[in-house]
Amino acid sequence: MYEDVRYETEDGIATITIDRPETYNAFRERTLEELNDAIRRTTDDDAVYVVILTGAGDGFCAGADVTEMPDWSSLTKEEYAGYLWTVQNVVRQLRGTPKPTVAAVGGPAIGAGCDFALACDLRVMGEGGILREGFVNVGLVPGDGGAWLLPRLIGESKAREYLLRGVDIPPAEAVDVGLATTVAEDPLAEARSLAEELLSLPALAVRNTNRLVDPGMTFEDYCERAIEYQWECVNDPEHDEAVAAFREKRDPEFDREY
Incomplete structure (x- = not known):
């Protein structure tokens, strides 16, 4: 039923895959609509106990697809706010679902894509995965939750460093600062193992x-x-x-x- 997202359930675990590998899973408006709907489905489905969020191919989510972004100059502030709300709602839903969420970050998680990963309860990094807020590099602020999420996850000082410098957080460093549980050769398999562990508990x-x-x-x-x-x-x-x-x-x- 989706074009940009794959939604699969098996043995109590729902896996949501952003499926635009040719763009490192950068999102367009359709992607956001489908992603929001898929997360909502996991919350409403009583047969789902744990949720995994990942990306197809060698990516996780590289943020917004700049080739398919709206023409900002043609939008009013209210119209822009509506677009940004849709991005924020992915984070809002991931934070708000009562079911534990695990991000399998096998590739770049950049900008809003980084915020999608940070909004999950747990993160597993692949060897090629990176986390990067990066908004300052293109003259923007972290409008999707990053400046709210990072200080709560790793403390204000380190969060400011990552946010203000817009630098990569490589896998081993993500584990060291507490942003990820582990680095795995197959992050999706490791995320599923973690989900199964949660599934075995009340x-x-x-x-x-x-x-x-x-x-x-x-x-x-x-x-x-x-x-x-x-x-x-x-x-x-x-x-x-x-x-x-x-x-x-x-x-x-x-x-x-x-």
Whole structure:
């Protein structure tokens, strides 16, 4: 049903692939519409427990396709805001979904493409993957979330360095500063292995734990929210099964329909 995006589900894992390898998966307006729709589908599908975001070929997402960008001089500020909102909404949805997300970054993740990767909960880098905000290099600001995401992920000082210099973050450095879990020869396979690990855990506990990670919360807000989330988990059948499996020294068997 898509032209620029592939959407596949298997055994509780949804894989969204930006499929424009001839442009290193740079996006056009159609790509954004399809990407937003695909992420929305993962949120709405009860049979999806973990989401992987990746790019086809040797890329992840090289940002906007400059050959297919709108003519900015012909747009009003409101029209431009509408376009940018569509880009931001990819980040908004990735940040907002209750389901854990893993980015498999096998190639350049540049500009908004970098923000798409940073918006995921976890990142696996390929040996040819790079992260680069890079907006300052073309006279722009990180309008898609980068200046909000990076300080929360790695701290203000290091974030400013990457944002103001517009430099590449190579794979090993991404791991060192905490932006990626590992560097893998096959980042998609590694991302799927990570997704399967998350899938083996009680789903509600994973989701609620993920929702509790919010640097903007006060401790008191955290405690109140934790009570609500923990009560949900206490009454979850997968909690009962996980406890029983622990006592019986076996792997849990969750009743799920993929």
